[in-house]
């Protein structure tokens with residue numbers, strides 16, 4: 001069976017743009033904004049349950065994305081709860097959380113004072129290679145190295161292998 005269309009469930013337009021940019025030449029990416037409540041747990045548990053709930057609401061196959069930002073000094077926190085930390089504390093507040101620590105690394109980069117356009121979530125404070133933040137990169141550049149890209153490459157492989 002060849003899947004030609006995927007229904008990506010998100011209300012986040014930045015996520016949608018990234019997923020379309022990465023997957024768009026392989027499958028058509030439809031979008032529905034359904035607010036799915038997120039459980040607490042490991043990133044795997046949260047993503048799995050989010051997909052299950054979205055599929056129930058849509059009554060069909062879905063693609064969902066759930067991301068985490070793990071600070072090494074905080075033993076992986078905020079992790080999957082980054083969205084709520086970002087909403088409450090902002091980019092400067094996230095930086096302040098690390099000011100008492102020498103280790104400012106996050107999986108897999110460093111947290112820095114905001115640089116570049118503020119558009120997508122924490123992109124301006126995530127420095128990838130000791131040089132540019134995600135926000136300072138062109139979308140094409142970020143989408144060759146980002147966590148979302150790596151996950152979607154795996155999805156592409158799975159689709160190419162016939163979804164076994």
Ligand SMILES: O=c1[nH]c(=O)c2ncn([C@@H]3O[C@H](COP(=O)(O)OP(=O)(O)OP(=O)(O)O)[C@@H](O)[C@H]3O)c2[nH]1
Nearest residue numbers: 009010011012065066067082083086120121122123
């Ligand atoms: O600067 C960023 N660059 C990225 O590459 C990126 N990927 C995710 N995020 C943000 O991290 C939180 C995850 O929460 P999340 O995965 O539950 O997403 P969400 O609730 O926004 O969307 P969705 O659940 O409707 O799909 C949300 O604040 C997202 O905006 C990113 N921010």
Ligand SMILES: [Mg+2]
Nearest residue numbers: 036038066083
């Ligand atoms: Mg969410």
